Amino acid sequence: MPGRTRRKRIVLGHLPLPERRFVADALRTETVGGVVLLAAAVIALVWANTPWKGTYEAVRDVHFGVAALDLDLSVAHWTSDGLLAIFFFVAGAELKRELVVGELRHPGTAALPVLAAISGMAIPALVYGLVATGMGGTWNGWAVPMATDIAFALGVLAVIDTHLPSALRAFLLTLAVVDDLGAIVVIAVFYTSTINLAALIGAVLGLGLFFHLHDRRQVHGWYWYLPLALVIWGLTHASGVHATVAGVAMGLLLRVAEDGEQGRRPAEWISHLVRPVSAGVAVPLFALFAAGVSVSGDSLSNVLTEPEPLGVALGLAVGKVLGVLGGSYLAVRFTRARLGRDLAWADLLAVSMLAGIGFTVSLLIGELAYPDPADQEQIKAAVLLGSLASALLACLMLRLRNNKYRRLYEEENRDENADGIPDIYQRPDPASSRDRGRSPDGNRDRHGRGRGGSAGPGASGN
Template sequence: MTRRRIAAPVGEFARYLRTETVGGFVLLAAAAVAIVWANSPWAGAYQATRNTVVGPAALHLDLTLAQWATDGLLALFFFVVGLELKRELVVGELSTRSQALLPVAAALGGMIVPAGLALLVGRGATGMDQAWAIPVATDIAFALGVLALAGSAMPVSARVFLLGLAVADDLGGIIVIAVLFSSGLDLIALVAAALLAALYWWLQRRRVRAWWVYLPIAVATWLAVHEAGVHATVSGVLLGLLTRVRADPGEEFAPALRLEHRLQPWSAGFAVPVFALFAAGVPIGASALRAVFTEAVSQGVIVGLLAGKIVGILGASWLVIRLTPASRPRGLSWRDMAAVSMLGGVGFTVSLLIAELSLADHPELLETAKAAVLAASATASVAGAALLVRRGRVRARNTG
């Protein structure tokens, strides 16, 4: 009797959702629906749906549907990110110092420079004390989707470089969320979350594989982190990082790989699109569009994502290659790296999340900041795609 491949797709739809282009298109479609709905005659129904409160108040879980999407569904997304990050750190492209040096440096440059430019452009503006963090993020799924679609002629090292810096960037974004947007910490809940995480780690060490054991622990950890005053999505990353990524002798797949294959379709096909549906519905009338280019916060976001990302990623890459033993990815010229670096400006999911967290007390600025994220991400994806197509044609001529 042959063994069933644990990590095999459970269906064709799941297999398609695991591909980067399809995941990016689903995310884009959800954002488009949100924008159309929020600017249609049924805009009132959109706002009413977003603001519908469900959940038990006794547990402090009487949240709106939009908050459930942000705090709940994105925890699944960040759990998958945590699994990817752990795998890359232990057995993947970030597992050795020499491998990690370039993408980590590129990610740091791609966070520091956008944040600095955002602060410079929006200095002194209301809300900028935390909104500077909005352009530090890169959306892995969207950026890799554009690369897969427009950069088919690029060598595989382009994807490895972008994946490495996007994973490191996500880790930085998670740290920013955990540090910047944690307030009024409940130490008892924090200790409970730590104990639950330790239990999860111990069960992983004991090779317990029953899903019905882990599911209550994951839900309880999420509840404890939420109650502790730390953003609930951090619980997803924490458990992802505690999941075992090396397969035992005789074990076909490690738990992290099994979980990633099983949960990726749910993350890409449901969790992230639903978040985008509730987060991306912004007004696009003349006055709203004018505000995107006149408000200091939105100007900082746009400059940070479009200029800061490519300058930071490419500049940090040049410095680390010049000053350390790190080398340019095999087969990539500096112009190729510039094209890939442009995709770092696709902030989208995490940038929208940080916008909602940083400007929660300034609703008059929040919609404008989210519109700036959408505009900058769309521009970065189109510009990056155009550069990748151009580089592909140049490569074709040179090898033809």
């Protein structure tokens, strides 16, 4: 109606209870995995900078596999092409869930994290390009500083013992998921040089069979899907497309609609089962054999003086902050979104700094963008330096605001009647009921659950 004022949608307020439970489960595993990832990175750095460096390189370069299938790969290659496919499978499943029944299905709530993620990928690439080409370098590594490493960021949060509110943790998770999708698109489009058409067609047919069994026939049993997944992965690798693309493709094909027989959403349940393998095994092992770079005065000097490494480091430490914070501001300024009453722009600044930790996927893209081992060493050092700078700046900001976060954390988790439902979801507060007790499908009960009381959101979808 003419003259009618449209109500602004609150973003980064209290999560709906089912969404909060899902996010808490995901981040609990990622936090543990982040600590393991930090440990693996430290071990790799120490190992590669001791007299046993030759042993590290020997183990990393050991080849094994089936040569007839073009799968005689080094240990480092197996971790980047093989184990990281598990990581991207979980990312694909999480993205599918968010798009179908999660917060990303609502344009109003999706605007802020999506714009922040897109801007958080574009601005670091632009910063890299301006720095590298301005110093006489190339655009080769433009995609390296685009990614956010959610596990590493959560590991940092665990180490400094900060009580980041659940809404900000969910925002960080969404940023990372969208970043992962962007990274896999970049890898598929820009880092595929030759295509084996027969193998690619075989991989697509395998994905079609995966979809038919899982979604149309609703066949249960891991013994059907694990062999099929290995065949799809092998054909994707043989096709010339980076094999991690197979992981995200299978994740996106998972069914999100509630399973009538099991009473749960397969995408949620499968990602719940696979996430510990991804966060606790796949990603740390990749870090162990990717982060082992020589740290010396010369290597650090090269990062600060050579165009491409400096572009990567500044893209992460500066570009990510400008991109994520700028995208968030644009979303609030030009859409009907507004921040939750408990948060301020300083909080988004801290999360933007955390987003500059681009460890895992940045290392992967660095290996693809710079095939020469000497160039890879410099780029890896730049990724480590840029991620470390982002982590330190984020830690400083988060510690300054941790008293506030502790108060919000205690309020979010207070359960005085000990019924298992936090009190904030039972307050008769009309002004905040929309962002406290409503499930993504708009249905509520007195506990803030969607109809059916499931642990996941109450809407169904494919």
